[in-house]
């Protein structure tokens with residue numbers, strides 16, 4: 252994994268390891284940041300892995316249920332659109348951060364902009 256800068260593309264792993272209609276979590280150790288990538292209809296979407304609900308603890312959305320571009324948090328049922336981070340149903344009220352992501356030469360590359 253590339254760890255040079257927060258504004259350059261980061262290599263998350265093999266594109267083939269992310270099947271259609273699924274989501275994988277990745278941990279960027281140098282900036283201690285969890286990001287998830289979903290593939291829906293062949294399109295990749297990158298977003299913060301931790302739910303914004305703010306209750307007892309932050310639950311990982313990558314463990315939730317993906318239905319189209321909607322992901323449901325397993326903890327309290329918040330719904331988010333992974334395409335733009337929007338909250339579709341609470342209790343969460345804060346949108347998820349989303350990031351540019353692409354596949355190139357068999358690798359998933361994400362750009363985390365601070």
Ligand code: FES
Nearest residue numbers: 302304324327329
């Ligand atoms: S932690 Fe996700 S809905 Fe509460």
